[in-house]
Amino acid sequence: MARPREHSAEELRELALSAAGRLLDEQGIEALSARRIAAAIGYSAATLYSVFRNLDDLCWHLNAQTLGQLHAALGAVGGSEPRAQLHAYAAAYVAFARAQPQRWSLLFEHRTSPGVDIPDWLGASIERLFERVEAPLRALAPAASEADIRLQARTLWGSVHGLAVLQQRGKLFLSGDQASLRMLPTLVDQYLDGWLSARGELR
Amino acid sequence: MARPREHSAEELRELALSAAGRLLDEQGIEALSARRIAAAIGYSAATLYSVFRNLDDLCWHLNAQTLGQLHAALGAVGGSEPRAQLHAYAAAYVAFARAQPQRWSLLFEHRTSPGVDIPDWLGASIERLFERVEAPLRALAPAASEADIRLQARTLWGSVHGLAVLQQRGKLFLSGDQASLRMLPTLVDQYLDGWLSARGELR
DNA sequence: AAAATTACTAAACAGTGTTTACAAAGTAAA
DNA sequence: TTTACTTTGTAAACACTGTTTAGTAATTTT
Structure with missing residues (x-):
């Protein structure tokens, strides 16, 4: 009517x-302004506010896309043996951060206004990242309790995340360029060895 | 004259x-504007540009202060046994991130304009963080090569950093509140166990 | 043809970082 | 003491930012 x-x-x-997403990839976070996004699709900035609550909201949706890509990347790693699977996950995670630096940093550095929490659906998607890791861990230590599996998954994945963060901050933290490539298997192997040997399941 | x-x-x-620093602590990163900082000390915004190259530069100096505090906090942990010392370092690191959330996140999330690198003196100060960890590691495995010590220090510290990051992002990543408290010793112990057992120096 | 409804935008508002032209204040020389 | 000089500090401008609002233009319904 x-x-x-x-x-x-x-x-x-x-x-x-x-x-x-295109602006982000090509020109970085600074380019993510309402007027520029709107201009890129032939609308005015005000129109964006009819489909997004605000620019933060738009960023959360962008982050949801990124998480989708990350899940896809992790889903594509072929895993035969559980330990190999964990290595592949870790490598894929760090590789994603390296390949999509802008999207990845928007995902983890996007500061929301204080008091405003991350939407539930986004938190749930992040939770699924941890769950991915739980399966191989369960396979490695079938007798472990669910609580222990959860703890191990989050600890291991959190530490992998830390290496990804430091890798992105790049030259400042790590002298060599391929340093993080050596660090990753070291971390995963030693962490698992420590866990499994404590459980008497190392072989 | x-x-x-x-x-x-x-x-x-x-x-x-x-x-x-006061503005940052009390009102968060958003409050760090040239006009507000200047007003707080009874000057105009333009005057700041006579002692800082720009606001980024001011932030780097703020970060240098924060790193100083972090070094002080780590220097205060008493360490008898090497492994206990590493635990204490890790706990102090994560505790600092929790106690100074605004300063800590400015330290690691402050985005500089693309193409502008972090000043050398700041990178050097960060390098000293890693070096702190090397000493106890050397004590744990006296026969280890310097290259291995460097790798282990950076891997372990990077992963501790990861847990600190996830802790700060808080509720979204970890269900329980004290989850990160349990994760930290788990990470350090298992990582060290894995390393030392591979070297045949576990006791 | 008139009325109603919706899509969209221009413009405004209050803020940002940064630069620049300038006034004010003090010292040094005359 | 008056003039010249030098430096400090600022107001104002510029080009941005996110967001809201009032209003126009286009279309459908009456």
Whole structure:
């Protein structure tokens, strides 16, 4: 009963997100402004506010996309043996951070206004990252309690994450360039060895 | 031979930094604007640019202060046995991140303009963090090569850093509140066990 | 044809970092 | 003492930012 939309709300969201993703990849976080995103899809900045609550909201949706890509990347690693699977996960995780530096840093450095919490669906998606790691851990130590598996998964993955963070901060922290490549298997192997030997399941 | 300064350049830097630190602690990163910092010390924003290259530069100096505090906190941990010392370092590191959330996140999340690298003196101060960890590691495995010690120190510290990062991102990543408290000794112990048992030096 | 409804935007507001032209204040020379 | 010089510090401008609002233009319904 009134002027029809140029694009549906869904389409608009999609357009804005893909334009924002392109801007992010090509020009970095600084380029993510309402006016620039809008201009890239031929709309005015104000229109974005009809499909996103604010720019933070748009960033969360961008982060959801990124998490999807990360899940896809992790899903693609072929795993025969559990330990090899964990190595592959860790390598894929760090490789993703290296290949998508802008998206990855938006994912973990995007500061929301104080008091505003991360949306639930995003937290749940992050939780799934940890769960991925739990399966191989269970296979490695079938007798371990679920609580221990959860703890081990989060500890191991958190520490892998730490290496990814330091890798991104790059030259400042690690002297050599391939340093993080050597660090990663060292971390995973030694951590698992320590865990399994304590459990008497090392072989 | 001209109008004397109200405060010397050194004093001004000092004043601005302490005002900025106060703003940061009390109102968060968002409050770190040139006009607000300047107003807090009774100057205009433009005056800040006579003692700092830009606001990024001011932030780096703030980060240098923070690193100083962090070094002090780590220096205060009494260490008898090497393994206990490493535990104490890790606990102090994570405790610092928890006690000074704003300063800590400015330290690691402060995005500099692309192409602008972190100043050398700041990188050197970060390097000293790693070196702190090397000493106990050397004591644990006197026969280990220097290269291995360096690798182990950076891997272990990087992973501790990862847990600190996830702790700060808080509720989203870890369900329980004291989860990171249990994760930390688990990580350190298992990592060391894995390393030492591979070297045949575990006892 | 008139009325109603919706899509979209221009413009405003309050803020940001940073630069620049300038006034004010003091010292040094005359 | 007056003039010249030098330096400090700032107001104001510029080009941005996120966000809101008032209003126009386009379309459908009556």
